[in-house]
Amino acid sequence: MDSIRWFATTIYTDPVFPMTSPSIAPRPTASPDTASRASTARKAAFWDRVARKYAADPITDMAGYEATLRRAQALLAPDDEVLEIGCGTGTTALRLAPFTRRMLATDVSASMITIAREKLAARPVPQLRFEVADADAPVSGLVAGDAVLAFNLLHLVSDLDQTLAAAVQSLRPGGLLISKTPCIAEMNPLVPRLALPLMRAIGKAPHVLVFDGNALQAAIVRQGLEILAVERHGTRGKDIRVFIVARKPA
Secondary structure, eight states: OOOHHHHHHHHHSSSSOOOOTTTTOTTTTOOOHHHHHHHHHHHHHHHHHHHHHHHHHHHOOOOHHHHHHHHHHOOOOOTOEEEEESSSHHHHHHHHGGGSSEEEEESHHHHHHHHHHHHHHHSSOEEEEEEEEEETTTTOOOSEEEEEESSTTTSSSSSSSHHHHHHHHHHHEEEEEEEEEEEEEGGGGGGIIIHHEEEEEEESSSSOOOOOOOHHHHHHHHHEEEEEEEEOOOSSSSSOOEEEEEEOOO
């Protein structure tokens, strides 16, 4: 039950994975484009609604977060072109952008991006730009980037393989995918089976994918990426957030 309480108190500051709802079947007449737009709208509506609370909630493991920032910074170079998908309210992008040549940080939620732009206005970083975009689709206007960052995101997307494929498309040969992802399947089984469905039913949790670290690595490899590092940076008990660095073949 400790993991259930942990999940309930960190769902906004440490997001979770999409889990399909068996009670809602897709309309047979809906086109793929229509279904995709509907999925994007649902995600955006949820995160728009909780954006201000998300921004106000503290990071639950600051030491682990700082370790991740140091590791990510060490992987970036001053002349790198970087894309962050699922940037939330921009805290991480603001920290890492000064170590790049240019960074575009995106999120599906317009409200999240509004908050991120407010932060950027208060603390300008010339290299950084925030835009609204869905992580499930390639980002127009940015190709052949040196790195794609995906922190606390991959469990929240509609289609993991589709999101990873879009990330690969945004990378130049030899570019890096740097991710940190909560693996809900590594938690107390009551969380995905009981706590998540209940919280989703009352609108307190987003759509979440349930997988473990090995399944995530397998999904990354399916997209043709070479995994360079698999780490855990947590400092408070069992760490379900796996940090993975993967490279697109040259």
